[in-house]
Amino acid sequence: MCNLDKDITILAIESSCDETAASVVKNGREVISSVISTQVPIHTLYGGVVPEIASRKHIERINQVIEQALTEAHKTLDDMDAIAVTRGPGLVGALLVGVSVAKAISYAKNIPLVGVHHIEGHICANYIECPTLEPPFMCLVVSGGHTHLVNVSGYGEYEILGRTRDDAAGEAFDKIGRAIGLGYPGGPKIEAAAKEGNPNAIELPRAVVNDNVYDFSFSGLKSATLNYLNSVEMKGETVNVPDVAASFQKAVVDALVSHAMLGCEEYGAKKLAIAGGVASNETFRNAMRVEAEKRGIEFFCPSKILCTDNAAMIGCAGYYEYINGRRDGLDLDAIPYLKLGE
Ligand code: KG4
Numbered sequence: 001m002c003n004l005d006k007d008i009t010i011l012a013i014e015s016s017c018d019e020t021a022a023s024v025v026k027n028g029r030e031v032i033s034s035v036i037s038t039q040v041p042i043h044t045l046y047g048g049v050v051p052e053i054a055s056r057k058h059i060e061r062i063n064q065v066i067e068q069a070l071t072e073a074h075k076t077l078d079d080m081d082a083i084a085v086t087r088g089p090g091l092v093g094a095l096l097v098g099v100s101v102a103k104a105i106s107y108a109k110n111i112p113l114v115g116v117h118h119i120e121g122h123i124c125a126n127y128i129e130c131p132t133l134e135p136p137f138m139c140l141v142v143s144g145g146h147t148h149l150v151n152v153s154g155y156g157e158y159e160i161l162g163r164t165r166d167d168a169a170g171e172a173f174d175k176i177g178r179a180i181g182l183g184y185p186g187g188p189k190i191e192a193a194a195k196e197g198n199p200n201a202i203e204l205p206r207a208v209v210n211d212n213v214y215d216f217s218f219s220g221l222k223s224a225t226l227n228y229l230n231s232v233e234m235k236g237e238t239v240n241v242p243d244v245a246a247s248f249q250k251a252v253v254d255a256l257v258s259h260a261m262l263g264c265e266e267y268g269a270k271k272l273a274i275a276g277g278v279a280s281n282e283t284f285r286n287a288m289r290v291e292a293e294k295r296g297i298e299f300f301c302p303s304k305i306l307c308t309d310n311a312a313m314i315g316c317a318g319y320y321e322y323i324n325g326r327r328d329g330l331d332l333d334a335i336p337y338l339k340l341g342e
């Protein structure tokens with residue numbers, strides 16, 4: 001651990017997928033500025049994230065986004081104690097933009113560099129608005145690329161109890177969103193459509209993975225939904241989009257909630273948090289809160305803007321890495337399939 005008598009101010013950079021983001025974070029939990037430039041409208045035109053376009057847009061926006069984050073924080077690079085940057089997992093070309101800029105700043109200004117795991121960032125988003133939250137706690141991370149049930153035993157200490165065997169929850173939302181003509185990103189669009197639908201209209205499966213009860217599987221649910229859509233089309237009938245959206249959303253939420261509760265019960269968890277883009281889904285947040293409260297478990301969820309990709313969460317995770325002594329050199333590389341804890 002380093003000397004904690006003085007404030008630690010970190011410039012954080014995130015560019016793993018389709019948001020170019022920078023943030024200035026003080027002492028891990030105080031977000032002084034957070035700028036997010038989203039590429040979603042561009043990728044929507046193609047029905048999903050186009051990696052080459054994502055990299056190009058990050059290059060176009062990154063310097064401006066960093067400057068804006070510093071300006072809004074009334075700081076300069078000389079005020080920074082460290083530069084934290086997402087080093088993986090994510091799209092390699094997109095990650096490389098953030099990593100290269102962070103290395104350039106670190107070299108030019110002689111500021112320590114700290115590489116951060118994107119999923120650790122999502123988990124740490126919970127610390128930002130809850131000054132009292134400390135490990136140990138259970139965290140369900142549900143994003144476009146990951147569905148992980150994680151036992152957070154300490155700062156930077158993670159035990160993965162379960163993960164998806166196939167599609168991530170967000171990926172399943174995106175695929176079904178496309179299939180019912182809602183476009184990218186499927187998650188928020190399905191959530192909006194589901195508000196008008198009946199969640200019990202269509203019977204859809206909830207998969208159980210036999211050799212690890214904590215693992216998730218969404219491919220069966222995805223196929224069942226696609227088969228249902230095909231059968232309606234074959235009969236020459238019209239698909240009731242709100243009913244499909246509501247039934248699909250309920251099936252995903254049921255699977256997420258039941259796995260999280262099982263983990264909490266088996267591990268005797270007193271606190272439960274959620275993280276990642278899917279955690280911004282209101283039906284999911286409410287269901288988790290209700291089930292946690294029934295069991296006397298304290299429930300945490302970041303505000304929606306801290307659930308989807310942002311750099312404030314990277315600044316928070318970077319702070320804990322920094323005070324634990326992590327320093328990266330100019331050989332820091334972007335790792336697209338980086339595992340949590342590596
Ligand atoms: O964490 P995130 O911003 O990026 C990754 O690290 O993947 O998550 C993006 C994912 C997308 O799959 C998107 O459809 C999903 O989160 N998502 C949602 C909602 N908002 C975003 N899924 C369900 N309901 C939402 N409201």
Ligand code: ZN
Binds near residue numbers: 118122276277308309
């Ligand atoms: Zn993410």
